[in-house]
Amino acid sequence: MIRPIATTREMTGMPTGRLAVWWLIASEIVIFGGVLGSYLMHRIGHKEWAAASAHTNTWAGAFNTLVLLTSSLSAVLAHNAALRKDGKRAAKLLWFTILGGGIFLVVKSIEWTGEIKAGYTITANNFWSFYYTAAGLHGLHVIAGMIVMMFVAADAAKGKELQRVENAGLYWHFVDLVWIFLFPLLYIAK
Amino acid sequence: MSDTAHAPASTDAAHGHDAHAHPDSFYIRIWGILLVMLVVSVAGPELAHRIVSNETVAFVIVLFTAFGIAIVKAYMVVKNFMHIGVEKKYVGYILITMLVLMALMIGGVGPDVLRHEGHRWVNQAAKDYKLPGDTGHHGDAYGEPHGDAKH
Amino acid sequence: MSSAAAHAEHDHAHDHAHHAHHDEGFIKKYLWSTDHKMIAMQYLFTGMAMALIGGFTVYAFRMQLAFPGMSVPGYGRVTATDYNALVTTHGSVMIFWVAMPVLIAALGNYLIPLMIGCDDMVFPRLNRLSYQLFLLSSIVLIASFYVPGGAFGGAWTSYPPLSAKAEYSLTGLGSSLWLFAVALEFAAFLLGGINFITTVMNSRAPGMKMFDVPIVVWMIIIASILFMASVGPLIAGAVMLLFDQQLGTGFFDPAKGGDPVLWQHLFWFFGHPEVYVVLLPAMGIVAEIITVFSRKKLFAYKTVLYTAIGTGVLSFFVWAHHQFIAGIDPRMANVFSVTTLLISIPVAEMVFVYIGTLYGGSIRLTTPMLWALAFIAEFLLGGVTGIFLGASGADIYFHDTYFVIAHFHYTFFPIAFIGSFAAITYWFPKMFGKMMNETWGKVHFWGTIIPFNAIFIPLFLLGARGDHRRIYDYRHFPDLMKSGMQDLRVFATLALLVLLAFQVVFLVNLFYSIFRGEKASANPWNANTLEWQAPSPPPHGNFPQGLPNVYRGPYEYSHPDRQDDYWPQTEPDAAKS
Numbered sequence: 007m008i009r010p011i012a013t014t015r016e017m018t019g020m021p022t023g024r025l026a027v028w029w030l031i032a033s034e035i036v037i038f039g040g041v042l043g044s045y046l047m048h049r050i051g052h053k054e055w056a057a058a059s060a061h062t063n064t065w066a067g068a069f070n071t072l073v074l075l076t077s078s079l080s081a082v083l084a085h086n087a088a089l090r091k092d093g094k095r096a097a098k099l100l101w102f103t104i105l106g107g108g109i110f111l112v113v114k115s116i117e118w119t120g121e122i123k124a125g126y127t128i129t130a131n132n133f134w135s136f137y138y139t140a141a142g143l144h145g146l147h148v149i150a151g152m153i154v155m156m157f158v159a160a161d162a163a164k165g166k167e168l169q170r171v172e173n174a175g176l177y178w179h180f181v182d183l184v185w186i187f188l189f190p191l192l193y194i195a196k
Numbered sequence: 197m198s199d200t201a202h203a204p205a206s207t208d209a210a211h212g213h214d215a216h217a218h219p220d221s222f223y224i225r226i227w228g229i230l231l232v233m234l235v236v237s238v239a240g241p242e243l244a245h246r247i248v249s250n251e252t253v254a255f256v257i258v259l260f261t262a263f264g265i266a267i268v269k270a271y272m273v274v275k276n277f278m279h280i281g282v283e284k285k286y287v288g289y290i291l292i293t294m295l296v297l298m299a300l301m302i303g304g305v306g307p308d309v310l311r312h313e314g315h316r317w318v319n320q321a322a323k324d325y326k327l328p329g330d331t332g333h334h335g336d337a338y339g340e341p342h343g344d345a346k347h
Numbered sequence: 348m349s350s351a352a353a354h355a356e357h358d359h360a361h362d363h364a365h366h367a368h369h370d371e372g373f374i375k376k377y378l379w380s381t382d383h384k385m386i387a388m389q390y391l392f393t394g395m396a397m398a399l400i401g402g403f404t405v406y407a408f409r410m411q412l413a414f415p416g417m418s419v420p421g422y423g424r425v426t427a428t429d430y431n432a433l434v435t436t437h438g439s440v441m442i443f444w445v446a447m448p449v450l451i452a453a454l455g456n457y458l459i460p461l462m463i464g465c466d467d468m469v470f471p472r473l474n475r476l477s478y479q480l481f482l483l484s485s486i487v488l489i490a491s492f493y494v495p496g497g498a499f500g501g502a503w504t505s506y507p508p509l510s511a512k513a514e515y516s517l518t519g520l521g522s523s524l525w526l527f528a529v530a531l532e533f534a535a536f537l538l539g540g541i542n543f544i545t546t547v548m549n550s551r552a553p554g555m556k557m558f559d560v561p562i563v564v565w566m567i568i569i570a571s572i573l574f575m576a577s578v579g580p581l582i583a584g585a586v587m588l589l590f591d592q593q594l595g596t597g598f599f600d601p602a603k604g605g606d607p608v609l610w611q612h613l614f615w616f617f618g619h620p621e622v623y624v625v626l627l628p629a630m631g632i633v634a635e636i637i638t639v640f641s642r643k644k645l646f647a648y649k650t651v652l653y654t655a656i657g658t659g660v661l662s663f664f665v666w667a668h669h670q671f672i673a674g675i676d677p678r679m680a681n682v683f684s685v686t687t688l689l690i691s692i693p694v695a696e697m698v699f700v701y702i703g704t705l706y707g708g709s710i711r712l713t714t715p716m717l718w719a720l721a722f723i724a725e726f727l728l729g730g731v732t733g734i735f736l737g738a739s740g741a742d743i744y745f746h747d748t749y750f751v752i753a754h755f756h757y758t759f760f761p762i763a764f765i766g767s768f769a770a771i772t773y774w775f776p777k778m779f780g781k782m783m784n785e786t787w788g789k790v791h792f793w794g795t796i797i798p799f800n801a802i803f804i805p806l807f808l809l810g811a812r813g814d815h816r817r818i819y820d821y822r823h824f825p826d827l828m829k830s831g832m833q834d835l836r837v838f839a840t841l842a843l844l845v846l847l848a849f850q851v852v853f854l855v856n857l858f859y860s861i862f863r864g865e866k867a868s869a870n871p872w873n874a875n876t877l878e879w880q881a882p883s884p885p886p887h888g889n890f891p892q893g894l895p896n897v898y899r900g901p902y903e904y905s906h907p908d909r910q911d912d913y914w915p916q917t918e919p920d921a922a923k924s
Contacts, residue, residue, distance in 0.1 A: 007471060007472060010465070010466045010471060012460060012467050012468060012546060017550065022470075022545055022549050025545050025548060025549060029541045029545065029575070032575065033576075035579070036575070036576055037578075040581070041583040041586075048604070048605075129594060131604065135597065
């Protein structure tokens with residue numbers, strides 16, 4: 007497919023890809039807002055949930071926060087490299103970011119396995135239902151981000167489509183932001 | 197609004213958007229600050245009940261350290277990593293509008309879901325609800341220990 | 348139903364072999380196309396095919412209501428479970444698989460690049476993916492008709508616990524497939540919306556400032572933004588409902604600490620803006636048509652734009668008027684009552700502007716113009732009946748009666764059908780390079796409008812007299828079988844049969860004209876907007892003479908400085924002929 011002229015126009019002064027990612031992020035804010043808002047209302051209304059949330063593994067959650075923050079760092083460093091037209095370095099840093107996502111998912115799997123074995127399944131009670139749903143939805147977005155970044159990194163290593171490094175990074179930062187709020191909401195026992 | 201370029205968008209330099217480009221060390225410093233805040237946000241709730249006996253004060257400490265810091269961290273990521281400051285202004289407006297809509301939703305739905313009684317109604321089922329596996333002994337105050345101090 | 352094969356056939360028909368495409372094979376050209384016009388046709392024909400399903404379902408359940416217990420020709424006996432599935436399917440299909448794909452996806456895809464003067468959408472492959480997701484959603488929905496238990500029967504609003512528990516809805520598998528189909532459809536429109544918004548923001552022709560953009564394009568963009576901003580919580584809710592259905596979680600189950608009213612709120616937080624998502628494009632279509640066929644500029648472009656935006660904003664503040672008697676906090680009911688009554692103001696303002704546009708114009712009563720005028724009249728009736736429902740006190744009586752059904756059909760039918768017919772008859776020459784037959788167009792018009800009113804005016808009366816909706820057999824309610832009420836139901840149903848019969852006229856006209864219609868010029872209506880500067884139909888790349896520049900707004904009709912009563916946007920000022 008030949009790229010249409012439409013894609014290259016910039017009446018707003020902002021490249022099309024970046025404009026689109028901002029709109030994507032906007033739509034994701036309301037999706038996660040819906041999940042987290044529902045959770046928040048239930049949580050505040052059901053004070054007894056604190057007993058259930060006491061069983062979440064705060065250290066795993068904190069470690070995962072660290073992992074995602076670090077992967078956000080490598081994403082923005084990748085952007086910096088792309089600005090300097092250093093595609094190879096950008097690709098390397100993107101792979102580092104993807105690795106961060108992978109570690110995040112591994113830690114989560116271990117965490118969840120433990121919790122499920124202890125009987126805290128998705129149907130144990132409503133706190134756990136929200137826990138798995140919210141974190142699961144977030145996890146799906148992590149996976150999607152990782153896949154996209156793989157494609158972007160492959161192109162960047164060849165010096166192609168370097169502007170996509172920033173766009174993929176923006177999406178990744180958003181995924182990090184959701185986790186920044188998920189962590190206290192789900193893990194900090196009250 | 198003029199048509200700026202037909203050139204492919206890969207040359208970001210043409211747009212002046214990258215006049216802000218910081219050296220790598222800047223971002224590493226931001227990351228360091230974020231880590232410190234992470235530590236505080238975990239330590240706060242852990243220690244709050246141990247150092248302060250007043251329940252309300254403990255709750256406020258938890259609120260500030262867990263959620264207050266989350267907001268600050270989010271702001272730092274949005275400003276420094278996502279460069280919202282040098283982005284077109286309306287991008288920020290769009291994102292804030294979405295957040296406002298979420299607040300609106302919670303505001304409109306809250307009275308029904310959040311509370312279990314109101315002016316002339318009582319949600320008895322919600323009040324009677326007991327957490328499965330709960331021994332039945334639980335108070336209403338925030339932060340009241342439930343017998344499991346270990347996370 | 349192989350809609351893929353069906354539309355491929357139709358597309359083959361209209362895509363004349365005489366175009367210089369870069370040599371594309373059949374698959375690439377029809378099934379795997381990234382050209383916005385082809386994708387638009389795919390949405391259009393899929394939407395029309397789904398309309399047949401929507402029409403068939405209403406035929407079956409109205410026959411049951413008019414002649415209860417009797418076997419419906421072409422369907423058989425309608426059992427209670429059947430009835431629930433039929434009404435659910437009718438509502439869901441008409442909103443999600445007819446109105447949205449035709450008004451937003453098909454028209455947006457077709458018109459936007461042409462009207463803003465570029466060669467395609469900014470993300471053609473994403474566009475193709477959006478259609479494929481949409482097609483998949485239609486297939487999943489149709490599949491749900493054939494699984495054990497049959498199609499979902501919990502109403503298009505899918506309230507738990509009816510929708511959450513298979514032992515209540517009796518359609519366990521169908522309910523999850525329905526949810527999955529709706530979720531896929533949402534994903535398709537989210538992606539499509541991002542494509543549209545980015546295209547209009549960035550790819551306008553040189554010289555096309557914000558206020559030079561045709562109103563229909565603005566409306567589709569505002570609708571896309573509204574959709575994007577409102578659908579999130581429902582996506583969250585749909586995931587939660589799916590888990591309730593399949594995993595046994597209790598998000599909406601009070602016995603497990605959940606709250607069924609939460610679903611209602613999540614649904615309607617989306618559901619109300621959704622009606623404006625479909626309304627605005629329809630109003631945009633009407634704006635384009637009435638300016639062309641009264642040879643007059645839009646009475647107040649900026650007013651229409653700002654009131655549309657205002658309507659969109661306000662639409663987020665009214666959702667709980669669907670829940671007045673659901674047990675919500677009564678103080679919220681007061682708030683939502685006020686906001687609901689307020690929202691009628693901007694919409695009325697738009698109607699006033701349209702009337703102002705028509706006033707003193709040189710009216711040409713072509714078929715598209717008839718549809719546009721009918722839209723204004725019928726929608727107005729629908730809108731004013733909404734005022735009754737917006738007042739929470741009155742709604743205590745009217746809620747869930749046929750009064751509500753008549754109200755929303757007086758709004759939805761103009762939106763989904765009158766709007767679509769207006770659009771199709773108006774842009775047919777551009778899309779297919781042929782003219783539709785005017786006489787049969789007018790026959791179809793009157794054969795639709797008169798029966799339409801004959802169906803729904805009785806329903807207002809029935810509702811006011813106490814007919815509850817979603818009732819399978821009124822013989823169970825002796826009070827509702829008195830004083831001629833059953834006669835009204837029969838009358839409405841017979842009118843429906845007439846309405847359905849006349850749609851054959853449209854289909855024959857449509858397909859006959861595609862193959863054998865009179866050849867159309869590039870600009871048969873002498874209109875200003877950019878799509879009429881492209882050939883009919885436009886080739887791949889849209890403007891073989893080069894992408895246009897724009898010199899003025901879209902509604903410069905009967906300009907005093909001109910001899911011609913129209914002034915295309917692409918003509919430079921110097922050319923005065």
